[in-house]
Amino acid sequence: MDKLTTPQIEAQLKNLDGWTYDNGSICKSFVFKDFKEAFSVMTxxxxxxxxxxxxxxxxxxxxxxxxxxxxxxxxxxxxxxxDLANAIEQIVSKG
Known part of the structure; x- marks a missing residue:
């Protein structure tokens, strides 16, 4: 898989609410009701x-x-x- 350019990354980030490009990674933090919910989503x-x-x-x-x-x-x-970020968004939105 080819490495994306900064403009390509920035264009795709526009479709991912809350994700940022920082220090060579795309990143996002999520907050859940409690540890159990966070761990369930992680699983x-x-x-x-x-x-x-x-x-x-x-x-x-x-x-x-x-x-x-x-x-x-x-x-x-x-x-x-x-692809994984989009899958994560779908998982989190389903709760």
Whole structure:
């Protein structure tokens, strides 16, 4: 998968509410009702990430989940990152 240019990244970010481009990753933080809800969403994301063979960098503190996506093999952002970000948005919106 080819590494995307900054203009390509910025164009795709316009379709992802709350996601930003920072330090070589696309990033977003989510806040949930409690730890159980955050962990449940993380588990769902983990199964989708495994299906896509593309795994997030993430951090969970109580009810907050911060996700950073990039494609290590490409040395930057690729379409894989946006595909996973869109899947994450669908998972989170379903609650």
């Amino acid at each position: 769902h994301i983990a199964f989708v990430a495994e299906q896509q063979n593309h795994h997030p960098n993430w951090e969970n503190v109580y009810n907050q989940l911060t996700i950073k996506l990039n494609t290590h093999d490409a040395g930057g952002i690729t379409q894989y990152d946006f």
